[in-house]
Amino acid sequence: MTGPGLQIDADLLLRLDGVSMQYGRGETAVTALAGVDLQVSRGELVAVMGASGSGKSTLLTVAGGLTPPTAGEVIVEGHWLSQLSARELAVLRRRSLGFVFQDFNLIPSLTALENVSLPLELDGWTSKKAHRPAMDALRVVELGDRAQHYPADLSGGQQQRVAIARAVVGGRSLILADEPTGALDSTTGELVLRMLRSRVDAGAGGILVTHDARHAAWADRIVFLRDGRIVDESRASAVSSLLGGLPR
């Protein structure tokens, strides 16, 4: 980050300022986001909950610079996205952002390992160099033995885990995950959350969209969306007073 004015905000990874998003126009226009303000700092995981159609995925695509908002500003690591050229935006997305889409978005002609390595290779890494961190990420999601498989030969939950590995590989600073635990059983889901959590605890920031309250509870903050607006927010306080500590 450059410029003295931004130094104070060094920990702020993402800021949405009055972001609105409208699909279509006229009679058929749909307002998917209406004046959303949201900030995510380093070390912070924010969960987004809300009914189907409330704007969660839209919020992620706008935050990740995949679509420009119809109003408002998106600021990622101090960069006003509206000020960036398409090229600069592409570089920022590749270096700083890790995406997990609702439909995984794996490339069918690439193996699991190649899929995970891809963002690094696009960023100029040799594939030899990229394979090592990619393999590590696959192992964390317990897919080390499936590295050479193609997406079509993996189950839905396995594809989802490959997508997660791809999102966190290479230490991207902001991870945007849309239902990353959707197709997973509760133990595998926890594995994914644990990985997300540990990346965030190591200094990344993250947004986790989920329908599952138990998964949202892994976040430091939970925001609730309704009809494109943030209607409520829950912040974790320290450790629960309901329980005695862990027995040693």
Next chain:
Amino acid sequence: MSVRQSLLAILNQGPCYGYQLRAEFDRRTGSTWPLNVGQIYNTLDRLERDGLVQKATAEIDSEGGEAHNTVEITDAGRLEVAHWLDSPVVRTTATRDELAIKLAIAVTLPGVDIAHVIQVQRTATFRTLQELTRTKNATDDPESSEQLAWLLVVDSLIFAAEAEARWLDHCENRLARALAAGTAAPLPLSTDVPKRGRPAKARA
């Protein structure tokens, strides 16, 4: 609560004195439902009356000096423990749920913003869920059966909080529908005052 059976099951491992039983119960349930000594002695009295435990000889503790009146399990007690472990916990009457009662009453009152009541509650429920999750995640995989027992208790509280959050969502949707259908009007006091003494019969 199954304090009675729990204490009996602990005694099945060997004779204990009152304070010791309390500590054993606590460390096996993550200190989530602490018992006071009065409860322990009341329970022991009833267990003794029912012939499930009996007083044992006083024991001198290792530090020397103080004698404790220990209690030991009887054969009937052992059978009771086996029976308890072997049968499901059946909830015969609906447990009185503070929150369900609050919402049920609130929905019948004039001038109450139920949507707000639900929202305030959901925020609190999520905070509890977050705190519990954080407490749980601060630990790695359990390394002892004491830790495992603790984790099971935490998990149970987490699932209960999750269920409450989902139920609140459900209530919200149901309420929205009822409002739209005009069936969410407040309930005025009934002019049909029940007779004293016995509850009013449900009418067909």
